[in-house]
Amino acid sequence: MTTHASAVPATPLFVIEYPQDGTATVDGTPVHVPEGTQARHAAIDEVRFTASLLDRPVRAIDIDPDGTHYPLLVDPDGTLTFLAEPHPDPEPDDEAPDDQAHAPTFGEDAAATDDDEFDGQRADPDGHLTHEHDPYETPDPPETAPPPTGRPPSTTPARPGRARRRATRSLPRVTPAAIGLAIAAAVTVAAVLAWPDDEPADPGPGTTSRAETAAFTSPAGWQRTSAWTRSIAPPGAGRPSVAALGNVLAVLTPDRRVALLDPRDGRIEEAGEPLPAGHLALHATGDPTAPVLVAETRDGLVVWPRHGGPRPWSPPDTVALAPGARVSYAGALPLVTGPDGSAAALRGGVLAPVRVPPGTVAMAADATHVLAGRAVGPWELLGFDGTTRGVAPVPPHPGARMLRVAGGGHGSVAVVWSGPRDDTETLAVHDSSSGRVLAHADAPAGSLSNTWIRSDDGPLAALGPVVVDLAEGRASVTPGAVARSVAGDRVYGTREGHPVALTVRGALTMPDHTAVPWAVNTGRALLLTGNEDRTVLHAVEPAP
Numbered sequence: 001m002t003t004h005a006s007a008v009p010a011t012p013l014f015v016i017e018y019p020q021d022g023t024a025t026v027d028g029t030p031v032h033v034p035e036g037t038q039a040r041h042a043a044i045d046e047v048r049f050t051a052s053l054l055d056r057p058v059r060a061i062d063i064d065p066d067g068t069h070y071p072l073l074v075d076p077d078g079t080l081t082f083l084a085e086p087h088p089d090p091e092p093d094d095e096a097p098d099d100q101a102h103a104p105t106f107g108e109d110a111a112a113t114d115d116d117e118f119d120g121q122r123a124d125p126d127g128h129l130t131h132e133h134d135p136y137e138t139p140d141p142p143e144t145a146p147p148p149t150g151r152p153p154s155t156t157p158a159r160p161g162r163a164r165r166r167a168t169r170s171l172p173r174v175t176p177a178a179i180g181l182a183i184a185a186a187v188t189v190a191a192v193l194a195w196p197d198d199e200p201a202d203p204g205p206g207t208t209s210r211a212e213t214a215a216f217t218s219p220a221g222w223q224r225t226s227a228w229t230r231s232i233a234p235p236g237a238g239r240p241s242v243a244a245l246g247n248v249l250a251v252l253t254p255d256r257r258v259a260l261l262d263p264r265d266g267r268i269e270e271a272g273e274p275l276p277a278g279h280l281a282l283h284a285t286g287d288p289t290a291p292v293l294v295a296e297t298r299d300g301l302v303v304w305p306r307h308g309g310p311r312p313w314s315p316p317d318t319v320a321l322a323p324g325a326r327v328s329y330a331g332a333l334p335l336v337t338g339p340d341g342s343a344a345a346l347r348g349g350v351l352a353p354v355r356v357p358p359g360t361v362a363m364a365a366d367a368t369h370v371l372a373g374r375a376v377g378p379w380e381l382l383g384f385d386g387t388t389r390g391v392a393p394v395p396p397h398p399g400a401r402m403l404r405v406a407g408g409g410h411g412s413v414a415v416v417w418s419g420p421r422d423d424t425e426t427l428a429v430h431d432s433s434s435g436r437v438l439a440h441a442d443a444p445a446g447s448l449s450n451t452w453i454r455s456d457d458g459p460l461a462a463l464g465p466v467v468v469d470l471a472e473g474r475a476s477v478t479p480g481a482v483a484r485s486v487a488g489d490r491v492y493g494t495r496e497g498h499p500v501a502l503t504v505r506g507a508l509t510m511p512d513h514t515a516v517p518w519a520v521n522t523g524r525a526l527l528l529t530g531n532e533d534r535t536v537l538h539a540v541e542p543a544p
Contacts, residue, residue: 005081008073009324010088012050012340014060016043029358032377034401042376044074049375049405050341050361052076055326059087216515218540219492219501220508222525226538228266234535235528239281242528242537244521245291250282251537258282258295258304263522266539272316275302283329284456285346294334294346296327301334303349317349330454331364331371331409343370347384354382364409371413371432373405379413381432396428396440406463407452408432412470414452414463419445427466427475439468441475455486462491462502469504476504488520 017025024031024039026046033042040062051058051074062070073081218224233252235241241252248269249261259271278298286292295302301319321327324339334346343362344351356362360372360380373379378392393402393413397420406414411433417426419442427448428440447464454461459471462483468475481500483493491502499510515538517525527538 005073005083005085008057008059009339010059012058013087014047014050014058014074016040016047016060016062018063018065026359031359032374034376036401037376044078044080045375045404046359047074048076048078049373057081061087216527216529216538217511217513218527218543219490219510219514219517219525221543222517222540223543225540227524227541228539230261230266230537232528232535232537233280234530234532236279236281239279239296240518241280241282241535242518242526243282243284243293244519244526245284245293247522249521249526250284250293252280252282252295254534256280258293258302263524263539266537283334285329285334286332292346292349301327301346303346319346319349319351328364330407331366333365333367335362335365335370337362343372343382345370345384352384354384355386356382357388363405363407366409366411371408373408373413375404376402378435379405379408379432391432391435393428393430393435394437396426396437400426406448407454410454410456412438412454412461414461416448416463419443427463427468429461429468429470429475438470439473439475441466441468441477443477444479450482453483453486453491458486458489460486460489460491460503462486462493467491467502467504472504474504476506478502478507481507485516485518487517487525492516 014026015028017028018039019025022033022039024033024043026043031039031043031046033039047058047060055076057073057075060072060074062072064070069086071083071085071087073083075081230251231254233241233254233256243250245260247263249263251259251261252275253259253271256274256277257271258275260269261267262269275295276297276299279296281296283294283296284291285294293304295316299318300321303317303319304314321336322338325336328335328337336344336346336351341356341361342353343356343365344353345365346352354362354370356370356372357380360374362370362382363373363379364371368383370382370384371379372382378390381389381391383389393415396417400417400419403416403418403425406416406427408414411431413430413432415428415430417428419425423445424442425445425448426440426442429438430436431438443464443466448466450464452461452463459469461468461470464483465478465481466475467478467483478495478500481493481495481502483491483502485492489503493500493502495507495509498512499514499516501508501510515527515529518528519526521539524539524541527540528535529538530536
């Protein structure tokens, strides 16, 4: 991909050095260099891993052993852009005092801490940057900033021989920044639904929608007639406008209110005040038996107490986010990361910070710890009590080399390893506490470059053509398939451009224009249809 330097924030800025032959450091921290890998490739992979989680390019300075400085941009796919000018100094507004420089988030409801790194930041976040591109695309450096003669900073990946295979893939690559996040609604509609004329623009408690024949092709196993329909706000890319809270559904109404629905008939039982304009998203997080509802807004997070108490709702808590902070939901708790790599998890409506060791990136937050990983190498469990424990994964077969960490959360870590043959790679899912292999499968080389997806409340997970059932400890491969989302007991994706439903037992081809379930709740499939202006939520019964 091509990146304009002026669009990349001044921070973070990584410094790559080579203190001795065969070694490298990033910001003074030694880099793990796997056997057979060049030190420069390993260092670039570490920086690329951070860029992937930030979902945007980051700045770096590659300092040759002779002292020559080369300013670079490192994209999430590993592409390097050589700059003709030095990196800009951070603007005064971008450079916080020393006791605030590492604070990704803070609000009046944030947890008190003795760590000065999380003291006093209150600000609005900036927007999210998303990209799609071929992995490890290799650009030519600009003529105004040539690499050093005889030893250029390489734009090839850390694993020689894989760039060419990956560059010829015809399928688009989803960036790893969405680690662990299932697509909220992958829907191709056969026709735009007629908007329900009898549904008010501002529905109040007690209103419902009529059952009607669905104007879409249902997935196999589900009826074509909706039990009920409800107009909701259109979801953004990867930003859901509906969240399942056990026996209650939360939706964003077209006028940006958070409303609770009875999943039996779609009746609105409670509706809050309109949220601020801008990008909005709903997430159910925490313990599935008592989930917490989080609305992600332009200004931060709006958090409602654990659902299940008496109505009406208690007033929500508000947690402000610092500029550049991003929120991920790969684990059981929302994880907030700052542009400098700092991290805090949302626990009980407040932010609990953890100290992220140099050289690692926070990936997911669970009930007791934050999972921090590297592009290649062991991972660490960061306890909220300040403890840190490293975990080395067990190879899935003798002689296997780690190629990349694909994702983690919910007690597991997905790792791509070298395969038993040169034309294969192995996906292994490891227990995050012990490193042992829970399930693994061999896939064609270059097919495991997509996003790791995992069900929040079930055992299914997937990466590219591999579907994993962690309850059974099994994994299977459907050649040519690319997993996109998980709903109920199936993984949904595409194969040769056509929709398919996948399990560890095989694949079921679906008709084109099939509406993909967003989730399965109380025995019904929840489908989204419509367009960027109008979206309808359908509850569909199983086929007899």
